[in-house]
């Protein structure tokens with residue numbers, strides 16, 4: 001059986017399949033590894049305010065390639081900037 005591939009759903013998930021995939025994905029070792037890699041790549045700094053808090057987040061600029069992100073699809077941000085990114089729609 002082939003695993004369901006996430007489809008283009010726009011900036012937020014409406015499709016149940018890709019949403020579930022995403023939720024599961026965020027718990028996976030694969031994502032943890034990618035997250036660590038991104039944070040290291042950005043020198044443990046928030047890309048927006050350039051501070052280095054201990055709790056850096058990795059934000060998806062686009063959900064187009066979720067589960068198969070490229071570096072340019074992701075952004076390393078601190079908690080504050082991340083909340084800000086999600087609060088404006």
Ligand SMILES: [Zn+2]
Pocket residue numbers: 046047048049050051077078079080081082
């Ligand atoms: Zn920040």
Ligand SMILES: [Zn+2]
Pocket residue numbers: 058059060082085086
């Ligand atoms: Zn985000």
